[in-house]
Amino acid sequence: xxxxxxxxxxxxxxxxxxxxxxxxxxxxxxxxxxxxxxxxxxxxxxxxxxxxxxxxxxxxxxxxxxxxxxxxxxxxxxxxxxxxxxxxxxxxxxxxxxxxxxxxxxxxxxxxxxxxxxxxxxxxxxxxxxxxxxxxxxxxxxxxxxxxxxxxxxxxxxxxxxxxxxxxxxxxxxxxxxxxxxxxxxxxxxxxxxxxxxxxxxxxxxxxxxxxxxxxxxxxxxxxxxxxxxxxxxxxxxxxxxxxxxxxxxxxxxxxxxxxxxxxxxxxxxxxxxxxxxxxxxxxxxxxxxxxxxxxxxxxxxxxxxxxxx
Amino acid sequence: xxxxxxxxxxxxxxxxxxxxxxxxxxxxxxxxxxxxxxxxxxxxxxxxxxxxxxxxxxxxxxxxxxxxxxxxxxxxxxxxxxxxxxxxxxxxxxxxxxxxxxxxxxxxxxxxxxxxxxxxxxxxxxxxxxxxxxxxxxxxxxxxxxxxxxxxxxxxxxxxxxxxxxxxxxxxxxxxxxxxxxxxxxxxxxxxxxxxxxxxxxxxxxxxxxxxxxxxxxxxxxxxxxxxxxxxxxxxxxxxxxxxxxxxxxxxxxxxxxxxxxxxxxxxxxxxxxxxxxxxxxxxxxxxxxxxxxxxxxxxxxxxxxxxxxxxxxxxxxxxxxxxxxxxxxxxxxxxxxxxxxxxxxxxxxxxxxxxxxxxxxxxx
Numbered sequence: 001x002x003x004x005x006x007x008x009x010x011x012x013x014x015x016x017x018x019x020x021x022x023x024x025x026x027x028x029x030x031x032x033x034x035x036x037x038x039x040x041x042x043x044x045x046x047x048x049x050x051x052x053x054x055x056x057x058x059x060x061x062x063x064x065x066x067x068x069x070x071x072x073x074x075x076x077x078x079x080x081x082x083x084x085x086x087x088x089x090x091x092x093x094x095x096x097x098x099x100x101x102x103x104x105x106x107x108x109x110x111x112x113x114x115x116x117x118x119x120x121x122x123x124x125x126x127x128x129x130x131x132x133x134x135x136x137x138x139x140x141x142x143x144x145x146x147x148x149x150x151x152x153x154x155x156x157x158x159x160x161x162x163x164x165x166x167x168x169x170x171x172x173x174x175x176x177x178x179x180x181x182x183x184x185x186x187x188x189x190x191x192x193x194x195x196x197x198x199x200x201x202x203x204x205x206x207x208x209x210x211x212x213x214x215x216x217x218x219x220x221x222x223x224x225x226x227x228x229x230x231x232x233x234x235x236x237x238x239x240x241x242x243x244x245x246x247x248x249x250x251x252x253x254x255x256x257x258x259x260x261x262x263x264x265x266x267x268x269x270x271x272x273x274x275x276x277x278x279x280x281x282x283x284x285x286x287x288x289x290x291x292x293x294x295x296x297x298x299x300x301x302x303x304x305x306x307x308x309x310x
Numbered sequence: 311x312x313x314x315x316x317x318x319x320x321x322x323x324x325x326x327x328x329x330x331x332x333x334x335x336x337x338x339x340x341x342x343x344x345x346x347x348x349x350x351x352x353x354x355x356x357x358x359x360x361x362x363x364x365x366x367x368x369x370x371x372x373x374x375x376x377x378x379x380x381x382x383x384x385x386x387x388x389x390x391x392x393x394x395x396x397x398x399x400x401x402x403x404x405x406x407x408x409x410x411x412x413x414x415x416x417x418x419x420x421x422x423x424x425x426x427x428x429x430x431x432x433x434x435x436x437x438x439x440x441x442x443x444x445x446x447x448x449x450x451x452x453x454x455x456x457x458x459x460x461x462x463x464x465x466x467x468x469x470x471x472x473x474x475x476x477x478x479x480x481x482x483x484x485x486x487x488x489x490x491x492x493x494x495x496x497x498x499x500x501x502x503x504x505x506x507x508x509x510x511x512x513x514x515x516x517x518x519x520x521x522x523x524x525x526x527x528x529x530x531x532x533x534x535x536x537x538x539x540x541x542x543x544x545x546x547x548x549x550x551x552x553x554x555x556x557x558x559x560x561x562x563x564x565x566x567x568x569x570x571x572x573x574x575x576x577x578x579x580x581x582x583x584x585x586x587x588x589x590x591x592x593x594x595x596x597x598x599x600x601x602x603x604x605x606x607x608x609x610x611x612x613x614x615x616x617x618x619x620x621x622x623x624x625x626x627x628x629x630x631x632x633x634x635x636x637x638x639x640x641x642x643x644x645x646x647x648x649x650x651x652x653x654x655x656x657x658x659x660x661x662x663x664x665x666x667x668x669x670x671x672x673x674x675x
Binding site for chain 2: 048049050051054056087088089090091094097098100102103177289296299300301302303304305306307
């Protein structure tokens, strides 16, 4: 039975010691077997240059807590790499510095890797009847343990973004915007190629209609299982989220028999506190406004600012 | 329509494209051509039947122009201004005028030597809320100004567009950009404070690097007026994720009778304002009257107004509403703020050393 552990950091401003303790408890509850592990890759979500205070990117303190945990459980000689790939609008060379990951990795004596640089291997996998080929860095493919550290947040295009979408972010190709027309298949394919062993969700500050300090730390041993629970927290029906639905059909993980361990916090309470956001209403409203604007400027001869035209 | 000014657009990026669209709507102006290294940007201009070149020297050398709009990254501005001035073209230049004071002085010297004219696009002066604030002040409704506070906190270059593209790297280089939030955003605030309240000197400067960038992403500077005893405070930042139509800009002026704030005059709901202004423009269109371009966006209308003012001055031969002396003064203040900040940092380091020397463990017993 797949497992999801939910715990929380109660006191603001979320002291590092409390984050360490929450992460330790949450991973311990997974009862993961850490034997024979030499190379660990930690994949945070650094989707853009927005700091963790915005709820968009992984808080470095959660990554620090994981590094400490790994060293305690596996040993000080284990190779740990914190890794992220360039994105359509984000370059890791800036993001690592802006978001403090340069300093974090230096202080903790771990490697920091841009997954868009170095040896990239094209991997092909079947999703339904289609074959999907995606480029991944060998650092990720050769890892003995992949710890996926996503955010708990909503997304304008795909609704839910958590563990599975974070693996999409690890594809080496920087311009991932090119995959958006086929994003459902690509997210599922990416997760069939790169298997997250442990998921540690940074829900300290979540992002829905606005950022909110919820202090949640959630762990799981499967990204799909994790995202089914995450979707429910964000008030989405996971079966209606296309990539989760497809991933379930493709047996990426367990979605029916989930053992949810609520450690000092209730899932219902978190769900109630989450700043809910309907991406569908947003998309419809934004699309309608743009159509009206285009019609208005065409009829009146007024200027449409170029950034709205593209 | 009589064509009185033939203009070329140097740089067809986001701002150049907007200037092109605006210039096309100014009476008596013909946008002859544009230049940009990027094929994508050139294609955008060609959609509007504007001839394009891949190098601005070709555009200028074609000899068809009276003026150019220069909308280039900061590190390319000086060279382009020199080239256009040598060919006798009048110039509209995006703010900031340059990367630093010395460069600005050279550029102003060049346009004076070549006997051409240049105006810098400090469009914030044309925000309706700033114009109303100026009227209140000039009418004496708040008495004598004593303290002026100004704020502009945005995402700067760190904005995630609808179609995501990386931030151009020159923005994040001290050498290429000349500075960060102070030069980019503070330029507008300092320009407005000087325009409303006269000249200032820098009294205090503190620049921040919350985002660990080579250029400052936050800053507070305190200005003292040169004779009227007005204190001006400038707060700027690139650290906010907020995006348009949210716009974190305000100027408050506290006087001996009352106070006035730009917040008093901005529309409460940008969407309601957009609908209202859109309907007004449709009525103007039916009545064959001139539109109030971009007024539905509120802030963007300032870009039309300032470029219209530039062309109006060219057509009539009158003075530009924004002088180069004013822009040199803005650069002088920014230059002082950078130097004062560096001085304060070095002073603090020296004080730290003295504190260590004076600490009980090192002091002779």
